[in-house]
Amino acid sequence: MIRDGIKAAQIQAMKGGDKARLAAVRLILAKLKDRDIELRTATQVPDDDVIVVDVLQKMVKQRRESIAMYEQGGRAELAAQEQAELEVIESFLPRQMSEDETRAAIEAIKAEVGATSVKDMGKVMAVLKDRHGTVLDMSKASAMVKAALAS
Known part of the structure; x- marks a missing residue:
């Protein structure tokens, strides 16, 4: 399950002292928790992996848009931060179809x-x-x- 891998990555980042990765993983977990709360009132709840992938794909799209805006605005340091988060998020996504x-x-x-x-x-x-x-x-x-x- 993808969610278990994300939680394991959080523990690994904590133990390894990787603050940037830990922050990105915590963002993912927060978004997942928000989505879980939204789905509490839903009549039909999709499979957990579908939920996780959907949240991750939306986060990837947001990061790509932010990177483009930061690069247009000449904010390379913020674009680099978003790129680092993007790489962490993409590491949890299943391999995409060519x-x-x-x-x-x-x-x-x-x-x-x-x-x-x-x-x-x-x-x-x-x-x-x-x-x-x-x-x-x-x-x-x-x-x-x-x-x-x-x-």
């Missing part, structure tokens, strides 16, 4: 659901997210699905 694997999955799903135009994008995206949501950046996948359906 572009070729993603294209193959999209083509298989497209054939399976009979998608022929951009109007069918929602069907393809729903199946893609259901099957590969934890190992796929859905924003990149969305653009790839759109391109596949447009051609």
Whole structure:
């Protein structure tokens, strides 16, 4: 379970005295706790690994946006700090699908659901997210699905 690995990393960082890694791991655990609290009132709770991956992917997206803004603003030291956090967060994510694997999955799903135009994008995206949501950046996948359906 990914959550157990994150907790183990926290203990390891404490014992090793790695303050930067410990701070990043604590941020992850805080976000996970927030998400757990949100889901207390939910009628249908997804699998724990799905929750963790979703939170980590959102954190990765936030860090990448922050890095871009800091670099545009000439704040290299803050961009470096965000980059260090990004590396820690990404270390807990499962291996992401390559572009070729993603294209193959999209083509298989497209054939399976009979998608022929951009109007069918929602069907393809729903199946893609259901099957590969934890190992796929859905924003990149969305653009790839759109391109596949447009051609």
